[in-house]
Amino acid sequence: MSTDLPVSARLAWWGTAWLRGQVVTDLLLDAVIGDEATHAVAGLGHLGLGAPADTSRGTGTGTETLLGGLARLRAEGATSFGAAFPVEGDLVGLGGPAGFNTEAVEAGEAVVVAGADVGLVPVTVGAATTWVAHRAVRRQLPDVGEADRALRQELLAAADALARLEVARWRPEVADHLMNLRHRAPLSAPDGVPARCVELAARGLQAVAVVDLALVDDGGAISAAEAQARRDALTPLERAGRRALVAACSPEVWPPA
Template sequence: MTSPLPAAARLAWWGTSWLRGHVAADLVVDAVIDDQATHAVAGLGAMGLGGDGTETLVGGLARLRVEGADTIGAAFGVEGDPVGLGGPPAFNAAALEAGEAVVVTGAAMRALPGAPASVGLVPWVVGAATTWVAEPAGRRQLPDVGEADRALRAALPQTADLLAALEVARWRPEVADRLMDLRHRDGLDAPPGVPARCVELAARGLQALEIADLALEDDGGAITAAEAQARAQALRPLARAGRRALVAACSPEVWPPA
């Protein structure tokens, strides 16, 4: 069954749960692969973390665990809002191009001579195969769960009011329906260790991004260029809040204590 979560979110949740000993490896594979035929990890050897060439997803995660990794956090940055990314420029550029990435960390990793403080993994999809390419990653500045929650709760009604003023129901009735029924959203499957508050926040973040994407779909010229620009400006805060909510919900570094 296809998950509504992006690949980086699935890897962050299930990979972290496995690194911390909460789930078996086969559950990670089932959750992360989703509708893709294969997932692999490449580039760890070039970073001095052992291995050579490309290895399986579980093999790559196992190598990172041996090196002291215990946390995988997701990033969903876009141009102008690199949320979840902490550099260096090469990693940020690759993550922005892919639209998502994860950052693998662990207290023991920072103690390894010559090893990077964090390892970034960027997914590159070719056909039904996804390869997570490893690159050095810097320390991240993240929104905490409470901050992201408050920002999203504020953005939803503000966006609804702005879209109502733009007569959203005239050109996107399905968007108006979604805004009128914000309590209806699909539940998410999460592994042990993910706080219930983060599961709920991730679901609302996905809902916000879905509303923004739906409202920005091509309307076949039904509105003017000025109306389209006003629509995009109205949706920008909602999309930003949705991305930040998803990053916070999928970044164990800022999860509330169990």
């Protein structure tokens, strides 16, 4: 289990493996909850879904345990869990409706439950995460191969652009990361996740991390123009990294085993 993955990616991978009988419940819960104290699911009843078979799983406030919520979704026909990592202006991994999209953008991530028309948005307070349920509609997704090619292209383009901007002068650690793109910490994945998708997710996370590191302090730039040039060079890489992560964590587009 790797807590380097965003929580929505963890639920997508391990939740899908659990639905398909490839991991046991304890592994599912350990992988998704990670170092946090608790996870719960809220709002399924408001969507008109059936009551949980075991009412003791509920809290009496419309919130139930993570396992109780996932079991209810399975009973409602869930076939897989897929992740979305949207930002304003790029709703990759989302299909709507608008209310769900807005909440997902605010959180920076969400899970779409195929077969149940449900979206789950993680809301974390302290060491507790509540997955708030919304109606969701079918989404369009980047192809795994397409996302892979785009990420490779943007990594090369960003490295060239940042070299022209003398990245080593204002962010030497970014230069180090760019020069060591082949050296990535491996991600742990459950059975059923294609190896190509595990590798793509690792590269997507790496790309987003490089961008975050490079943009953490615009004060490192000589001028406002240079700061803008830096952002312009990195925005396509950040977008490609998120799209790669969405494709890698969306079973709907996984290549055949």
